[in-house]
Each structure stands twice: as C-alpha cells, then as structure tokens.
Amino acid sequence: MAKHFNIYEPNKTWFFSDAHFGHDNVLKYEPGFHNFKNIHEHDETIIWNWQKAVQPDDTIFFLGDASMPKVKLWYLTSVFQRLPGHIIWFWGNHDLHIDQEWQRQLKQVADIKFTMYEEIYVPDTDRTKHSYEGRNLRMIVLFHYPIYDWHGMFQGAYHLYGHSHVNLHPMRNSYSVCACFTEYKPVNFDWVKKKINHHNERLDRSGQPGIQSSR
Numbered sequence: 001m002a003k004h005f006n007i008y009e010p011n012k013t014w015f016f017s018d019a020h021f022g023h024d025n026v027l028k029y030e031p032g033f034h035n036f037k038n039i040h041e042h043d044e045t046i047i048w049n050w051q052k053a054v055q056p057d058d059t060i061f062f063l064g065d066a067s068m069p070k071v072k073l074w075y076l077t078s079v080f081q082r083l084p085g086h087i088i089w090f091w092g093n094h095d096l097h098i099d100q101e102w103q104r105q106l107k108q109v110a111d112i113k114f115t116m117y118e119e120i121y122v123p124d125t126d127r128t129k130h131s132y133e134g135r136n137l138r139m140i141v142l143f144h145y146p147i148y149d150w151h152g153m154f155q156g157a158y159h160l161y162g163h164s165h166v167n168l169h170p171m172r173n174s175y176s177v178c179a180c181f182t183e184y185k186p187v188n189f190d191w192v193k194k195k196i197n198h199h200n201e202r203l204d205r206s207g208q209p210g211i212q213s214s215r
Helices: 039-053 073-080 100-109 189-201
Strands: 013-016 059-062 086-090 112-115 117-123 130-132 135-143 158-161 174-176
Touching (some): 086 117, 100 112, 158 189
Antiparallel strands (some): 117 135
16 A cells, blocks of 8 residues: 655745743743743744744644643634644643633634644655655654654654753754744744754764763
8 A cells, every 4th residue: 555645845834832822931941042021022922923934825733732721712712813824733731621612712713733643744855765756755753742762763754842841852853843942933844954953963873962962
C-alpha cells in the first residue's frame, strides 16, 4: 500500500505553542525572554505577530496551552476570532478544561481543528529519505510535550514541541516552539531548520549536550 504524505508548503505553514492568553503568571515563568509590562501587552503582541505572519489560507500548528482554566470563554473567543489561518490545535495540559461547548464556540469564531499528535511532511531539498512526485520531504513529528524517542528520529525526522517554556531539551533534531523561544511569533520551516541545525551543533553524536553547551 502506498504511503500517504501529509505535505505542507513551507511558506504557508507555521508553528507556535504555549500562548497562555490571559495568564498573568506566565510572565513570571519566562524571565529574560520578554519585557512585557502586563499580560494584556503580552496577549496583544502575540495577536499582532500572528496576524502579521499568518495569512487566512495558511496552516498554523498550535501546539497547545492557549490559556488556563480561570480564563473565561468569552475572552478566549475574543482572542481567537482575531487569529487568521487554519489552526491545528494540539491538546496541552492546560487545555483540558476546553469541553465540547467551548470547542463549539471557538470553532464558530475561528477555523480550528483539535488534535493530539500529528506527523507531517515539508519539502526540504536537504532530505532524500522521503520523496513524493519528485520532491524531497522532511518529516516533522508534532506533539505538545517533548518526546524522548519519536517516530523517524534516526532517519532525520524533526520533532517540535511546546510545554517546557524556558527549558530547551538536549535532543538532536528537536526544538521548542514555545512562545518565549520564538520571540512570541509564529515561525515557519526555515526558522525551524536554522534553529535545529544550530541546536545540533551543540550536541554530541548521542544527542547529549556537548562541550560547548556545557560551558
């Protein structure tokens, strides 16, 4: 049976995680990564950056943690109605309060699909492991949490995660797209590839921190 490839174009595909809209304490968890005066400025900056980057027909993989349970539904819908793109929303540990009614109302104001885990492919001229119709493809494994051993990791597959905020895990070919690591902006495949290449240079062949990163 022929393999099915979920292919996304690099210039129409975005990644982002851990927006924590309306969550005041998130500012305390990310010291040194921002200079926001308050959570309102934090939220408006993310919304502005999202609107500036993502076009209505683009796809954005949002890797979870939109808000905390204390944040009201009316506020969350007021935010997401301003966010363009086809949003693939991964369940985060702080999204578990979003029940069917919340999902229904959120889907009324934005193009949202909820999911847990995805494996996608992005055209990448540096890859030869996977190809389709003459195009070289890079597999990307997407999950809210960092995965220690993901599908295809020994064949060059990338892994993008959120959840950990200021903690970047020393795993080869993986990277965090938490808001604090992306300068509170959705990022594309070019950004991901550059960050992972730099990240890999700081690890030894087993994927553990090398001498440079331990200084």
